[in-house]
Amino acid sequence: MSLQVGVVGAGGFGQAIARAAARQEHDVVLWSRRERSVPESIRASTNIDDMKDRDVIFLAAPARHATSIADQLGKVVDGRHLIVHVSRGLIGAELKTITTVLREHTAARRLGALAGPLVPNALAEGRPSGAILGTMFPEVTEMVREAIGGMELRIYDTTDVLGVQLASATVGFLTVVLAYAQATGVEPSTLAVLATRGMVEISRIGQALGASEETFMGLAGLGDLIAAVAGDERAESLVGRALARGAELASAVAEAGAYVEGVEVAEHMIEQAHRLGLQTPISSVFVEISNRRMTPEDALHALMERRVGPE
Amino acid sequence: MMLKRLFSERPLRLPHIRPYVPRPSDPSIFWFNSERGDIVSDVVNRICVAHETDRSRLEMALNDAAFHEIRRLEQQRDEEARDRLGYWRSMIRRIGKMDDAEQRQALHTIVANMAHDVAGNFDPRVYRFARQAIPRMVAGVMEPRRFASSFTAPQSEVLSRVLRVQGDIDHLQYLQSEGSLVFVPTHSSNLDSIVLAQALEVSGLPPVIYGAGKNLFTNPIISFFMHNLGAYRVDRRIRVRLYKEVLTLYSQVMIERGYHSLFFPGGTRSRSGMIERHLKLGLLGSAVEAFTTNRVRRVQRPVWFVPTTINYALVLEAETLIRDWLTEEGQTRYIIEDDEFSQIDRWVAFFRKVVGMRGACIIRFGEPIDPFGNAIDEKGGSLSPAGHNIDPGGYVERRGTPVVDLSRDAAYTRELGTVLAERYEQDTVLMSTQVVAHVLYRHLVQATPGMDLFARMRLRNEVSIDRAVVHKDLGDARDRLLALEAKGQVLISDVVREDSPDQLIEAALQFWSGYHNSTAASLEADRVLLCDPSLLLYYQNRLVPFADRIADTEQMQAACEIEALGVHR
Numbered sequence: 001m002s003l004q005v006g007v008v009g010a011g012g013f014g015q016a017i018a019r020a021a022a023r024q025e026h027d028v029v030l031w032s033r034r035e036r037s038v039p040e041s042i043r044a045s046t047n048i049d050d051m052k053d054r055d056v057i058f059l060a061a062p063a064r065h066a067t068s069i070a071d072q073l074g075k076v077v078d079g080r081h082l083i084v085h086v087s088r089g090l091i092g093a094e095l096k097t098i099t100t101v102l103r104e105h106t107a108a109r110r111l112g113a114l115a116g117p118l119v120p121n122a123l124a125e126g127r128p129s130g131a132i133l134g135t136m137f138p139e140v141t142e143m144v145r146e147a148i149g150g151m152e153l154r155i156y157d158t159t160d161v162l163g164v165q166l167a168s169a170t171v172g173f174l175t176v177v178l179a180y181a182q183a184t185g186v187e188p189s190t191l192a193v194l195a196t197r198g199m200v201e202i203s204r205i206g207q208a209l210g211a212s213e214e215t216f217m218g219l220a221g222l223g224d225l226i227a228a229v230a231g232d233e234r235a236e237s238l239v240g241r242a243l244a245r246g247a248e249l250a251s252a253v254a255e256a257g258a259y260v261e262g263v264e265v266a267e268h269m270i271e272q273a274h275r276l277g278l279q280t281p282i283s284s285v286f287v288e289i290s291n292r293r294m295t296p297e298d299a300l301h302a303l304m305e306r307r308v309g310p311e
Numbered sequence: 312m313m314l315k316r317l318f319s320e321r322p323l324r325l326p327h328i329r330p331y332v333p334r335p336s337d338p339s340i341f342w343f344n345s346e347r348g349d350i351v352s353d354v355v356n357r358i359c360v361a362h363e364t365d366r367s368r369l370e371m372a373l374n375d376a377a378f379h380e381i382r383r384l385e386q387q388r389d390e391e392a393r394d395r396l397g398y399w400r401s402m403i404r405r406i407g408k409m410d411d412a413e414q415r416q417a418l419h420t421i422v423a424n425m426a427h428d429v430a431g432n433f434d435p436r437v438y439r440f441a442r443q444a445i446p447r448m449v450a451g452v453m454e455p456r457r458f459a460s461s462f463t464a465p466q467s468e469v470l471s472r473v474l475r476v477q478g479d480i481d482h483l484q485y486l487q488s489e490g491s492l493v494f495v496p497t498h499s500s501n502l503d504s505i506v507l508a509q510a511l512e513v514s515g516l517p518p519v520i521y522g523a524g525k526n527l528f529t530n531p532i533i534s535f536f537m538h539n540l541g542a543y544r545v546d547r548r549i550r551v552r553l554y555k556e557v558l559t560l561y562s563q564v565m566i567e568r569g570y571h572s573l574f575f576p577g578g579t580r581s582r583s584g585m586i587e588r589h590l591k592l593g594l595l596g597s598a599v600e601a602f603t604t605n606r607v608r609r610v611q612r613p614v615w616f617v618p619t620t621i622n623y624a625l626v627l628e629a630e631t632l633i634r635d636w637l638t639e640e641g642q643t644r645y646i647i648e649d650d651e652f653s654q655i656d657r658w659v660a661f662f663r664k665v666v667g668m669r670g671a672c673i674i675r676f677g678e679p680i681d682p683f684g685n686a687i688d689e690k691g692g693s694l695s696p697a698g699h700n701i702d703p704g705g706y707v708e709r710r711g712t713p714v715v716d717l718s719r720d721a722a723y724t725r726e727l728g729t730v731l732a733e734r735y736e737q738d739t740v741l742m743s744t745q746v747v748a749h750v751l752y753r754h755l756v757q758a759t760p761g762m763d764l765f766a767r768m769r770l771r772n773e774v775s776i777d778r779a780v781v782h783k784d785l786g787d788a789r790d791r792l793l794a795l796e797a798k799g800q801v802l803i804s805d806v807v808r809e810d811s812p813d814q815l816i817e818a819a820l821q822f823w824s825g826y827h828n829s830t831a832a833s834l835e836a837d838r839v840l841l842c843d844p845s846l847l848l849y850y851q852n853r854l855v856p857f858a859d860r861i862a863d864t865e866q867m868q869a870a871c872e873i874e875a876l877g878v879h880r
Contacts, residue, residue, distance in 0.1 A: 107685060109706060110719075137718070137719055139718075
């Protein structure tokens with residue numbers, strides 16, 4: 001049975017989801033602020049009212065636009081709608097998740113967060129891939145699998161909605177760190193230590209905020225990080241490399257050509273961690289580097305001289 | 312003893328010469344007795360049908376019932392054990408040998424017994440007597456010199472001085488005739504149900520049904536009133552899965568039929584004194600499921616939840632509760648047999664104490680919400696965050712058709728639990744004793760940074776604070792609380808708002824010292840001596856979620872330590 005699929009946001013991810021859903025012969029409407037040319041199988045729209053009759057809506061917009069888009073969606077959706085977002089960001093100093101924003105601004109309750117090593121190109125072209133969907137509602141999982149899943153895309157599910165979003169956002173930041181380290185020529189063993197301890201660091205913060213450790217060690221966390229390090233050419237990696245070449249943070253982000261959620265999340269994440277009494281050696285040092293308050297050599301020294309204990 | 316047991320096992324009912332015929336204007340519960348049989352049958356049938364189609368599930372349910380009941384009765388070793396142990400031992404031996412029909416019959420018998428034991432009764436005569444007599448008796452205990460006149464006075468001045476009711480009562484009065492109201496209050500004391508019943512009464516709101524722990528039925532007088540005022544009995548010693556199904560389904564069927572309900576989502580009384588955050592979802596789920604079932608049957612009867620906070624300046628059982636929390640027994644002991652609630656002299660001392668307190672208890676009925684956490688308009692229509700009317704039935708639709716989906720509704724219930732916890736914080740009315748306790752306890756934490764909670768509890772009479780400092784901090788804390796109140800994040804009592812810091816501290820010390828066995832704090836010349844940190848902890852715990860928002864830079868570390876107490880919940 002054909003689904004009425006809505007996609008909000010016509011960036012890389014939005015277009016990829018729309019193509020994947022259209023490939024499954026669903027009725028797809030792709031909404032964006034500006035008019036877009038899209039394949040025949042997809043209907044483009046600039047009228048948010050077109051989301052009213054959709055069974056499931058994918059929100060594919062950067063976190064910084066999530067609140068204003070949720071406000072617009074709030075005028076047209078109700079309890080019948082299922083909404084799933086693919087943002088890798090968190091909002092503000094309190095690290096508010098996008099599902100929280102959707103909960104606050106719309107009447108929809110059946111929400112989900114799609115994350116993991118899924119990249120727009122693979123999704124758009126139907127290359128084999130996998131993702132993790134965080135939702136409390138089994139029917140959201142069923143509908144997302146029906147909308148975009150299939151032989152090319154394995155969609156696993158978890159009820160740790162918070163964990164999926166925290167892992168996704170913090171891995172984005174860790175990707176920048178690792179790309180920077182790779183570009184500065186660190187040894188593979190150093191990179192392995194940085195990646196593993198970085199995962200431990202963000203996982204502890206996630207757990208303190210209420211997420212599950214398993215989520216960080218699954219597709220949303222470790223799986224996503226492996227894809228990034230393996231070189232899936234995501235924007236975070238480009239930022240890391242640009243920083244390694246000596247670019248300033250703002251120009252590194254501009255050079256990446258896409259909005260990088262992880263960088264904004266980092267400072268707020270560190271604040272929250274310190275508030276919770278947690279240490280953030282890798283994240284803190286990298287924020288210092290990216291703001292040019294510390295040299296790479298000093299950073300490495302600062303990390304290496306820390307007291308070492310059981311893993 | 313025989314008599315007591317007889318009444319507690321089979322609560323007394325008054326004989327009927329002529330059955331009462333409810334008038335159209337009577338609250339829904341007046342119809343209960345005529346529907347009681349139907350309700351019990353409905354519960355029994357639904358549970359039996361759900362099990363009968365699957366033999367392995369049926370056999371599992373019977374084994375589970377027999378196993379847990381044998382274990383319970385062997386531990387109880389009382390008269391009930393002598394009566395029933397043989398039955399269950401015989402049952403567990405026979406289950407495997409029973410054919411399908413015998414197993415179904417056994418299930419029906421067990422579930423019917425449970426449902427009859429749970430179901431309450433409602434006697435309009437007892438209700439009329441209780442609504443007249445109980446407030447006057449309480450007022451008489453509070454002011455013995457006016458004991459005689461309290462029975463003839465049209466309304467108790469004492470009670471209206473002590474008990475304040477806040478909230479949009481007109482709205483609730485309108486809604487009660489349009490759908491099922493489910494009151495979901497915070498829970499601090501065994502007095503809660505009595506106080507809440509009184510608040511409903513003075514607000515012109517209808518009586519509600521609620522589940523009362525079987526321990527409350529051990530007193531024949533309380534048992535008589537509980538049983539005849541619609542309360543259903545909950546025996547928390549019974550671990551049988553079928554019993555839990557009976558309880559939740561009983562609650563669900565009652566709500567489906569339009570009876571107004573009350574349950575405490577916190578489960579038991581808050582041992583720590585903190586505002587409940589992690590709520591038990593079983594009965595909440597029954598109300599969500601009632602809404603779904605009605606929608607699937609095309610019955611347009613709304614269900615609304617009324618988040619309610621019960622705020623005491625003095626808590627009857629404070630000392631026992633905090634001791635229980637500190638010894639970490641709160642999780643396993645559901646009945647504290649020897650707490651202040653079971654000691655009549657403590658009741659008298661308590662009531663006499665609170666009579667001198669302006670607004671000693673504030674019941675706040677919060678804005679009602681639908682089962683999905685949405686605000687509602689004056690007619691009960693659900694509102695989206697953007698303020699548009701939405702159909703709550705949409706939440707239980709699957710591609711346009713309302714369907715029962717237990718997993719989906721369990722997720723809605725979890726969300727509802729989160730919304731209620733947020734509402735409890737916003738609707739909590741902070742009382743004078745709690746604010747004073749917080750300021751004093753924060754000083755104790757500042758004086759002992761990083762100290763283990765339990766070590767801190769042993770610091771009796773060891774820390775004192777300059778009275779002028781306490782006054783200043785109290786004034787600052789009040790100013791910050793007023794700012795939070797202006798943002799809709801919390802509420803404060805009129806006493807906190809109006810009295811000077813001097814008055815607040817003196818009144819709080821006076822209230823504590825006159826009622827509790829130990830003294831929380833005392834005035835020693837120009838210093839305030841912290842006498843019993845555990846009592847201060849109990850009262851200050853209400854402010855745990857707000858600690859960092861009412862602290863200045865110097866107090867922030869202590870506030871963070873206090874905030875971390877919330878992790879223990």
